[in-house]
Amino acid sequence: MKQVSPVIATVPAIDLSAAFEGGPEDRQRTGDEIDRTCREIGFFTITGHGVDKALIDDLRDQSYRFFNQPLEQKKRSAPVHVDTPRGYRGLGFEALAHGNADATPPDLKEYYHFGREQWPDEPYYTSPEGQQYFVPNIWPDEPPGWADSAAAYYAAMETLTSKLLGLAALGLGLDEHFFDDKIDRHITAMRINHYPAQVSSPESRQLRAGAHTDYGLLTILNGENTPGGLQVQTRQGNWVDVETAPDSFVVNIGDLLMRWTNDRWVSNTHRVVNPPAGVPQCSRLSIAFFHHPNYDTIIKCVATAGEAKYPPVSSGDYRAEKYRQTRIAKAQG
Numbered sequence: 001m002k003q004v005s006p007v008i009a010t011v012p013a014i015d016l017s018a019a020f021e022g023g024p025e026d027r028q029r030t031g032d033e034i035d036r037t038c039r040e041i042g043f044f045t046i047t048g049h050g051v052d053k054a055l056i057d058d059l060r061d062q063s064y065r066f067f068n069q070p071l072e073q074k075k076r077s078a079p080v081h082v083d084t085p086r087g088y089r090g091l092g093f094e095a096l097a098h099g100n101a102d103a104t105p106p107d108l109k110e111y112y113h114f115g116r117e118q119w120p121d122e123p124y125y126t127s128p129e130g131q132q133y134f135v136p137n138i139w140p141d142e143p144p145g146w147a148d149s150a151a152a153y154y155a156a157m158e159t160l161t162s163k164l165l166g167l168a169a170l171g172l173g174l175d176e177h178f179f180d181d182k183i184d185r186h187i188t189a190m191r192i193n194h195y196p197a198q199v200s201s202p203e204s205r206q207l208r209a210g211a212h213t214d215y216g217l218l219t220i221l222n223g224e225n226t227p228g229g230l231q232v233q234t235r236q237g238n239w240v241d242v243e244t245a246p247d248s249f250v251v252n253i254g255d256l257l258m259r260w261t262n263d264r265w266v267s268n269t270h271r272v273v274n275p276p277a278g279v280p281q282c283s284r285l286s287i288a289f290f291h292h293p294n295y296d297t298i299i300k301c302v303a304t305a306g307e308a309k310y311p312p313v314s315s316g317d318y319r320a321e322k323y324r325q326t327r328i329a330k331a332q333g
């Protein structure tokens with residue numbers, strides 16, 4: 001009988017070392033590789049990224065120390081107002097699938113949300129509008145080094161994303177510096193997601209993170225390969241596992257980059273599944289850097305041919321609306 005070998009589908013890996021160390025031709029070649037990948041699946045893992053592994057390990061260790069504390073302790077880092085996008089959020093707060101019009105039960109995760117630590121004393125940051133995006137972080141006393149290690153990680157991601165967007169611009173046939181003045185006062189937020197070990201069965205259609213697309217330009221994700229991990233949907237509609245090794249990053253395209261490119265690049269649907277029943281249950285931790293342009297940047301299609309598929313939208317308004325749609329909790333408690 002003829003053996004049919006299974007099709008192993010996974011997301012492509014892109015080695016950035018030549019682009020980061022070489023010249024214009026190396027950068028163009030990598031930009032073209034990113035273009036091919038983002039047209040097809042919008043997800044890739046990266047190697048040769050130059051980020052110090054110690055920085056990743058340190059943030060992962062400290063984050064686990066935070067989440068392993070009792071709930072009452074963690075709740076001390078929750079914001080006073082339900083719509084403040086900072087601090088600790090417990091189970092039941094959010095359902096990511098609601099942002100993509102699917103009313104699932106809440107995600108089986110808790111998370112810690114933070115942004116940059118400091119900003120200049122200028123109206124862009126300090127005006128009433130600016131204060132919606134530049135919000136003080138709520139760091140707990142325990143673990144004491146968490147804020148510093150998060151700030152170091154945030155800075156490394158800022159460097160990585162601006163280099164990646166230079167390559168992305170080349171892949172799109174734009175000037176290498178096209179994105180520079182659109183991201184120089186970016187409103188990127190980070191989230192550290194903790195998916196607890198599951199001691200009881202999830203509700204019907206309840207996942208660790210429901211199927212959704214991300215909102216911004218690029219997401220840089222660091223995770224781990226424990227059961228109950230990240231999956232992305234192919235164009236054919238199949239779900240494939242995404243490797244999330246703790247020493248590499250997964251990069252994916254968000255909605256704003258899809259809109260900007262008039263769907264040339266896909267902001268792809270992904271989810272975090274539950275661990276299968278019957279395997280030893282363990283928790284999973286992921287760290288996401290959601291790179292988001294300056295809040296006043298207007299995202300207007302850059303495609304040269306064809307009609308624009310989306311009306312222009314401001315970066316800040318787009319994200320505020322997504323936060324509103326995905327929040328399940330209506331009041332603090």
Ligand SMILES: O=C(O)CCC(=O)C(=O)O
Pocket residue numbers: 191193209214221223229230244270271272285286288
């Ligand atoms: O935890 C993961 O692997 C992915 C999480 C995610 O997609 C998100 O928070 O937007």
Ligand SMILES: [Fe+2]
Pocket residue numbers: 212213214270
């Ligand atoms: Fe996501």
